[in-house]
Amino acid sequence: MKNPIRIWCLLVLPLLGNSQIPKQPIPKIEIDSIKKIIILDAYNDNYERVWGRRYVIEFHTNMFRLYQLEEYYKNYEFDVDEIEFDSLKILKSKGISKSKAKKMTAQINERNKKRSMIKEKMDTIAWGTSKRPENWNGKKDLGQIDKKAIQVFLSTLNSKSLSPYPYLNTKGIDSIWLKKNVDRLYEKWNRMFPNAKNSSKNNVLIALKDFKLFKKTFFSTLLSRNFTTYPYMEIIIVKKSPDSIKVTSRGQNFFQVPFEINSLKTYNPELAISISKLIPNEKFYSVNKRLNPTWEKIEEQILWNIGDAYRNKKRKENNY
Numbered sequence: 001m002k003n004p005i006r007i008w009c010l011l012v013l014p015l016l017g018n019s020q021i022p023k024q025p026i027p028k029i030e031i032d033s034i035k036k037i038i039i040l041d042a043y044n045d046n047y048e049r050v051w052g053r054r055y056v057i058e059f060h061t062n063m064f065r066l067y068q069l070e071e072y073y074k075n076y077e078f079d080v081d082e083i084e085f086d087s088l089k090i091l092k093s094k095g096i097s098k099s100k101a102k103k104m105t106a107q108i109n110e111r112n113k114k115r116s117m118i119k120e121k122m123d124t125i126a127w128g129t130s131k132r133p134e135n136w137n138g139k140k141d142l143g144q145i146d147k148k149a150i151q152v153f154l155s156t157l158n159s160k161s162l163s164p165y166p167y168l169n170t171k172g173i174d175s176i177w178l179k180k181n182v183d184r185l186y187e188k189w190n191r192m193f194p195n196a197k198n199s200s201k202n203n204v205l206i207a208l209k210d211f212k213l214f215k216k217t218f219f220s221t222l223l224s225r226n227f228t229t230y231p232y233m234e235i236i237i238v239k240k241s242p243d244s245i246k247v248t249s250r251g252q253n254f255f256q257v258p259f260e261i262n263s264l265k266t267y268n269p270e271l272a273i274s275i276s277k278l279i280p281n282e283k284f285y286s287v288n289k290r291l292n293p294t295w296e297k298i299e300e301q302i303l304w305n306i307g308d309a310y311r312n313k314k315r316k317e318n319n320y
Contacts, residue, residue, distance in 0.1 A: 028158050029245060031151060034059050035238045038069075039278065043285055044230035049116040050076050051133040052232075055279050057145055064145040066278070073133040075116030077109045123284070133284060145278060153274040157247070157261060164219055164257065167269040171295055175211040182208045189303045200307055207310035214302070217309040221301045222267070224253050231256055231290060233275070254293045254301075 036059055042052030054070040091101055168174070178185075185208050190201070207213055233256055235247040249256040255272035258265045276291035289297075 027243075029154050029237060029239075031059075031147075031154055033239050033241065035240050037150075037278075038236040038238065039275075040232070040234040041279060041287065042232040042234075044076060044232065045119075046228045047076050047078075047230075048112045049119060050074060051285070053133065053279075053282070055142075057150070057278065062147075064147060064150055066142040066145050068140040068142055070137050071133050072135050073120070074135065075109075075112045077112065078105050142280065149274070149277040153271075153278060156268060156271040156274045157245070159268065159270070161268050161270075162264070162266040164222055164255075164267045164269055165215060168215065168218065170270075173295075178208070178211045178214055185299070185303060188300075189306075192300075192303060203310045204307050207306045210310075213309055213313060214306070217302050217306045218298070219267070220309065221298070221305050222251075222254050222257050222269075224301075224305075226252055233259075235275070254290070254298055256290055 037057040039055045039057070040052060041055075042050065044050050051073040052071075053068060056067050056069055058065050058067065096104070182205075186205055189204050189208075190196070193200070196204075207217075229252055230250065231252060233247075233249040237245040237247070239245070245262060247259055247261050249259045249272075251257045251259070255269040257267045257269065257272065259268075259271055260266075272291040276287050279287060281288045
């Protein structure tokens with residue numbers, strides 16, 4: 001079987017238990033109404049191994065303290081009991097019985113265990129046991145959190161701005177900026193693709209003069225997906241009243257957008273940046289690289305994608 005992990009993910013993942021808290025409208029969140037904030041920063045490496053860290057920010061009078069509650073690093077296991085095999089028609093169409101499917105699941109779990117052990121040794125050599133996540137539960141005091149950082153985080157949650165584009169404004173990136181930087185960007189693209197055809201070079205040069213297309217490519221870059229890396233961020237804002245707010249993200253690229261705040265999706269990078277100020281920037285699987293990337297890294301991926309964006313634009317224009 002070629003790449004059984006990926007095939008099995010496509011077949012089985014839709015049936016894994018995925019119960020969700022009923023979605024509710026989001027009231028404005030005031031700092032005085034909060035009891036604590038629980039943050040889970042987790043990662044799934046191609047459904048072979050997983051790791052993560054859980055934190056809590058406790059609110060006291062004029063003091064906000066960060067604790068780490070958990071850290072884990074282990075092989076991923078498909079939970080056979082959570083798979084509704086009887087409703088998985090695609091397995092039946094392939095002649096795979098429930099018993100055979102369970103056997104395949106067990107084999108893949110065993111394979112993941114062996115692969116995870118190898119990667120664990122490699123990570124230990126590369127990072128050292130003090131940098132690589134370990135397995136423990138407890139309560140480690142990580143120090144005080146600046147009140148301003150929490151206020152900025154709440155401000156982005158309460159913000160009506162759900163678009164990613166205001167982020168460009170904060171960086172001074174507009175049509176004037178693009179006009180001034182088009183030559184630099186084109187030279188950078190040529191260094192990235194030294195063997196590109198003249199037709200591709202002409203297309204990219206035209207594309208880099210189109211700020212509307214540049215913005216669109218920025219957005220599509222943030223939303224790009226892959227089949228190997230699966231970050232997960234979960235934040236529970238526990239209020240003094242019975243209701244709480246749940247913020248989640250399964251975004252795979254810069255800023256991990258979109259974030260979902262109960263029923264509301266937001267693509268505002270400022271939310272990710274504010275979260276990065278609340279938890280440590282561990283060297284292993286850096287928070288800042290995901291939630292607060294440099295413009296240089298974002299720009300590089302935009303250049304990687306803008307040629308395809310231009311060709312797609314021309315196809316649509318020609319179809320019409």
